[in-house]
Amino acid sequence: MMKLIAAIDRNNGIGKNGQLLTSIPNDMRxxxxxxxxxxxxxxxxxxxxxxxxxxxxxxxxxxMTRNPAYSKEGVIIVHNTEELExxxxxxxxxxxxxxxxxSIYRELLDQCDTAYLTKIxxxxxxxxxxxxxxxxxxxxxxxxxxxxxxFNLVYYFTxxxxxxxx
Ligand SMILES: NC(=O)c1ccc[n+]([C@@H]2O[C@H](COP(=O)([O-])OP(=O)(O)OC[C@H]3O[C@@H](n4cnc5c(N)ncnc54)[C@H](OP(=O)(O)O)[C@@H]3O)[C@@H](O)[C@H]2O)c1
Numbered sequence: 001m002m003k004l005i006a007a008i009d010r011n012n013g014i015g016k017n018g019q020l021l022t023s024i025p026n027d028m029r030x031x032x033x034x035x036x037x038x039x040x041x042x043x044x045x046x047x048x049x050x051x052x053x054x055x056x057x058x059x060x061x062x063x064m065t066r067n068p069a070y071s072k073e074g075v076i077i078v079h080n081t082e083e084l085e086x087x088x089x090x091x092x093x094x095x096x097x098x099x100x101x102x103s104i105y106r107e108l109l110d111q112c113d114t115a116y117l118t119k120i121x122x123x124x125x126x127x128x129x130x131x132x133x134x135x136x137x138x139x140x141x142x143x144x145x146x147x148x149x150x151f152n153l154v155y156y157f158t159x160x161x162x163x164x165x166x
Contacts, residue, residue, distance in 0.1 A: 001113040002041070004098040005034060006105060006130050007155075008117055013126025015101055018049050021124040024150045030157065031099075034116060035059055038095040041084065043104040044070065060094070062087055064104060081107070102128040115139070115160040122153060138163050 007027055008014055015021060036058050044065040047053060054074070055061035061075040062084065070077060078084045088096055098108045109131055117133070133139045143159040 002096040002098050002108060002111050003114040003116065004105065004109065004112045005031060005116040006100060006118070007031075007120060008130045009120045009126065010123045011126065012130040012132055013124050013128070014105075014130050015049075015128035016124065016126050018045060020049070021126055022120065022122075022153070024118075024120070024153065024155060026148065026150065027118045027155065027157075030116075030118070035097050035099065038097055039088065039091050040097050040099045041104065041108065042099045043101050046099065046101045046104070047072065047075065049101075060091060081111075102130070105130055109133075113162045113164065115162075117158045117160060118155055119158055120153060120155040133160055138165070 006014055007020070007024070009021060013021055035056070039060040039062060040056055041062045041064070044063055044067070047055065047061070047063045050056070053072070055072070062078060063072065063075045064078055064084065066079060068079065076087050078087050098104060098112060115133060139160045139162050141158055142161050145157040148155050148157065
């Protein structure tokens with residue numbers, strides 16, 4: 001099972017025009033510290049949203065694209081979920097974090113059992129959204145931090161777990 005990490009606003013907004021809605025230094029640090037040393041899985045558009053379109057340092061970067069000609073230095077390219085599964089085999093001891101964007105969160109949510117969601121108490125103008133996890137009975141919030149602030153922004157670190165039913 002994979003884990004997922006995202007920063008979402010009050011309407012589950014996650015991005016606009018191919019970029020993040022905001023950048024909160026403590027949340028960026030949380031993301032870096034949580035994912036460093038592990039495997040990150042992202043969509044091609046999210047990779048291209050990074051500075052210089054470069055992969056994240058000190059992590060195994062797996063990028064999903066349907067374009068058979070796409071390649072990028074320092075990343076493992078996969079074209080579907082079967083290829084993703086194969087690409088993860090060499091890393092049985094590492095955590096795998098789904099890091100977005102919208103299409104990848106939607107497609108891989110079912111394969112995740114843990115979600116680290118930074119909830120920003122604000123409504124942004126967004127064009128990319130996270131699934132409405134609070135409306136999914138199998139997902140439960142097991143942790144919510146104290147209120148965090150960054151200038152006039154209020155946000156919370158939360159952790160969700162999926163109830164595995166057999
Ligand atoms: N707030 C957060 O935590 C957070 C995190 C990450 C991203 N974001 C934001 O989310 C937005 C991007 O989301 P997005 O949905 O537009 O883009 P995305 O999910 O990052 O990338 C979409 C691309 O991934 C590829 N793809 C998707 N499903 C695939 C599959 N099953 N097999 C193979 N390839 C697949 C396709 O690439 P090709 O077109 O090359 O075929 C598709 O165009 C941006 O605004 C970004 O800043 C926010």
